[in-house]
Amino acid sequence: MATTSSSSKGQMETNPRGIPKAPFVADVDEYVGGKDAEIQSTMKKFEETTAKYRYMEISLQQRRKALLGKIPDMEQTLQVVKFLQNKEDKPLKTLFELNDTLFAEAEVTETGEVGLWLGANIMLMYPLQEAIELLTNKLSTAKKSHEETVEDLEFLREQITVMEVNFARVHNWDVKRRREKGLIGQQSGLLPSQRKQDNDDDDSDDDDRD
Structure with a gap:
């Protein structure tokens, strides 16, 4: 499970990569500001926060896929370079691909260097040992980044769940409040996208009474 941290009292708690932790609404009445408070702004805030978490989740999923x-x-590249280092000063017989089904055999004299693609159509020649060290460091960094990405995805899923629970708690609190005041059937403080669920709950209550 992802750990969280907070640099100072009063600041938002985050995970090690700075993703904010979703606050759990334990006391809805206190959170929204009392029995007579409107909840539309609260629900809108919940929707916006959840949308931000889902956007980060999609971004991290793409990053994880790229790393994988x-x-x-x-x-594989590191393994090949190590193989070349072990074959140093010895001719290397290999096959060159001429097309999808045609290969030519060739003998390559080891030069002690290897070309590595760095991206953006850039290749640099490195001594074999230097290439091994570079690839080892990059591989270690990539694996660590993958571990952190998986941890962040787990953390985000937890925060999305918390926000969904908060949404449900405030919604149910509003339904109960309006029922107690005899306001069932009148417009609630929900956003338009949320009123259908509220109406479904009201219809269900009517069916139960019938």
Whole structure:
């Protein structure tokens, strides 16, 4: 489970990467400001916060997918460079791909260097040992980034769940409040997108009484 941190008292609690922790609404009456308070602004805030969490979740899912594609390639490249280092000063027989079904055999003389693609169509030549160190560091960084991304995704799912629970608690509190005041059937403090659920709850109550 992701850990959270807060730099000072009064500041929003976050996880190690700065994703804010969703506050749990334990006392709805106190949170919204009393029995006569409107809840539309509260519900809107919940919707906006949940949308931000879901946006971050999608972004991190894409990042995780990219890392899962890069890590095996980096591991394979590192393995090849280590193989070249072990074959140093010895001719290397290999196959060159000419097209999808045609290969040509060739003998390559080891030069002690290897070309690495750095991205953006840029390739640099590195001594074998330096290339191994570079790839090892990049692979370690990528694996750590993947672990942090998975941790952040877990943390985000927890916060989305908390916001959904908050939404349900405030909604149910509003339904109960209006029922006690005999306001069932009148417009609630919910947003338009939320009123359908409220009406469904009211209809269900009527069916139960019948």
